[in-house]
Amino acid sequence: MSKTKENIFDFKLFKRLFEYIKPYKAVFFGLNVLVVLLAIFSSATPYITKYAIDDSIGNRVEKDFLIYIILMLVVLIVQTVFQLLFIYYAAWLGQNLVKDVRVKLFDHLLRFKMKYYDNSSVGLLITRAVTDMERIADIFGQGLFMIFKDLLTMVVVFGVMIYINFKLSLIVFIMMPLLVYATRIFQKYMKKAFEEVRTEVSNLNSFVQERLTGMKILQLFTREDVEYTNFKEINERHKKGWLKTVWYNSIFFPLPDLCASITIGLVAWYGGLRMIVDDSTITQGDLVAFVMFMPLLFRPLRQIADKFNTLQMGMVAATRVFKVIDTTSQIDDHGTQVPESFKGNIKFEGVHFSYVEEEEVLKGISFDVKAGQTVAIVGATGAGKSTIINLLNRFYEIGDGVISVDGIDIKSVTLAALRNQIAVVLQDVFLFADTIMNNITLDHPEITEAQVYQAAKDIGIHDFIMSLPNGYNYNVKERGVMLSSGQRQLISFLRAYVTNPSILVLDEATSSVDSYSEQLIQNATDKITKGRTSIVIAHRLATIKKADKIIVMDAGEIVEQGTHNELLKKDNGYYRNLYEVQFLKEEVA
Incomplete structure (x- = not known):
């Protein structure tokens, strides 16, 4: 098995993709700044809510309560603006990068020997130049930056939770190793599944393209029923490839929700019990803040797995596209003479x-x-x-x-x-x-x-x-x-x-x-x-x-x-x- 198939992340492939980012490094840098800011602001609302409850609501003091509400509103507006900029420019970067890769691929295809086309499927090459390119754009538009943002959000949430209450944080952390292990297993199987899906997509495109081009021959020789049967078979393989990814998703995605619900129950049980026995280290604001932190902690983990699907599809597509770009099938053009005309001998x-x-x-x-x-x-x-x-x-x-x-x-x-x-x-x-x-x-x-x-x-x-x-x-x-x-x-x-x-x-x-x-x-x-x-x-x-x-x-x-x-x-x-x-x-x- 190749290195690409064994490794969940092909860092050599990412390094090659990053070469195409150089013309847009200002946008790339700005997106990284937005990722950090969004991760920080994600914890701001629960943190402000904690102090609004402990300082104002819990003590029945109206002073500063309006300030907390205004702060939460400001955080919400700023976070929304940052999120809008992040989503737009992540997609913008992906589309510009794939534009450059597609131009390079097409320029490469224009110079291949005829022998290459004699041995290649037109439908497969169309898949590489169109469908696979969109999957590469998704690496940045919906994959890599989203994963980075979610990971950083989890780190910031972890840090804030520990700062607020270490004991309650320990309860939350108990569930994390299980989810991390499950996520890694999920990633491994999803990569194999998406490689199979991309293969079947290429086969389907090739089949349809050839039959549409040769439709007159099919009808002249009354091959409609035969080709209909062939199409059903290849379409069935395509369906089974996709259903395999759906099966893995259906197994994994309920797990974070289950863990989040169990964790919220444990936090409420332990925190409420300690408050009943008058443990001053846990407050009402702590419990509310932790309940608000739970989605910020477990939802990103689920999103990471979801975005990882997108990332894996993009990586498989990029591997296939670069395989074409790396193909050396050009006629050697080392001639130096440029005659304006020939006599014709x-x-x-x-x-x-x-x-x-x-x-x-x-x-x-x-x-x-x-x-x-x-x-x-x-x-x-x-x-x-x-x-x-x-x-x-x-x-x-x-x-x-x-x-x-x-x-x-x-x-x-x-x-x-x-x-x-x-x-x-x-x-x-x-x-x-x-x-x-x-x-x-x-x-x-x-x-x-x-x-x-x-x-x-x-x-x-x-x-x-x-x-x-x-x-x-x-x-x-x-x-x-x-x-x-x-x-x-x-x-x-x-x-x-x-x-x-x-x-x-x-x-x-x-x-x-x-x-x-x-x-x-x-x-x-x-x-x-x-x-x-x-x-x-x-x-x-x-x-x-x-x-x-x-x-x-x-x-x-x-x-x-x-x-x-x-x-x-x-x-x-x-x-x-x-x-x-x-x-x-x-x-x-």
Whole structure:
């Protein structure tokens, strides 16, 4: 079992959280001052009441009685103001701290390798960035400071009780070891329970997120009943995790109330008995004050246990968030060269690559693309075509070999400079829930609306966009669901073209678009590939025939290279067989 699980408090974790407090140390210091003041004022009312009874009520003397009442009123007002400030700024500190942690986490996520996302659940990462963050905020807003305040209140109450009457204090102290021991046991089991709860929350979020995203598939294959059953099972585990925490709470929380009631009875019995036998060391004011002290002593202990639940959830959440932050899965960006543009000469030399260790996807491929050429890559599914796109953009690191542009190893170029010069149009187009304009520019400050309009006219899709409600300000909703697949593809072409890249990479998919959109895509393809180096994963014969070179891949290897006519001349060649099976009927049609 890890240190985090064994220890009730992970001081190393707290130390790390405190690093984020440094920008707000003035507020942190002020909160500690408020904690001390609230602890002191908590004992003031019972203490004043004692003297009001002994000096005025017990002796039937009106003198100074009004002063005691006014003092209690002043204490009440000041305590209320301090409590308001304490609650607000504790929450303020927690929210500002978690804002900084969330920004750091998201910045970290933006720079992960694609391999990290291949192996990670989106729902789990959303839990880390949203739900877990709120639990971390609660550490300060509802946990740590509250516990500190309650502990200090108990210490002050102890001290005042001893000062007022030591004998009655001994009766109260008899119960405390039992409660302290019970609290420690409670904390130990609650930490385990909350770790289980956070795990089940992550599982539930992942399950729901994936099913909602893939709802069309579920309904197409009539999987509603199956997924309903699966959801009930995972929801049942989630419920059992929470009920375990409820069970521990139901056992512990009545205990402080029981001890408080027994203690009040013992104090009243012993104190009253001593007063009957005329023990001058105990007064009526002492008894009333002690009865008022009981909630101030036992209630904080119960609240500490309650707030400790919040603290434990926050600690578990913080551990999980920092685990993501501590993950080193970034592409090494040690390049120093920042070319303003590329001529577009691309060269792969003996490139090996594996998504999974010992399962090579690319097996030492080598090819070159001259500046301004259009190269089509064809092959069966799984041949490694899309992998070439991923490696050129350094979404993944190659295992062996060299990829260079204009004779420069792409590892020597900064990631930003490399990717700024390469535009990619993917087969699976992703659009954000935003306007068409923002999906095209992606909020790039140097791309103006005038440039977007002109680029759209250049590739022949301006009229299509203007035909939509609100034109370029049309909101396409999540993943672009308001547009057809062909329309989404056209937007992605414009998004690539408007950046004026040196190198263009197209995963050209038109199998599921209408003839009108296909014609627009063909025109857009011709326009944006003209005069620039282009690598096209080709799905249409028209594009393949126009290519300056065709690279034929099979099982991670290049089996043939050449022009369309050259490859057709090879007897029993791979491309010729592929052409006859896949492309010939397209040409005939």
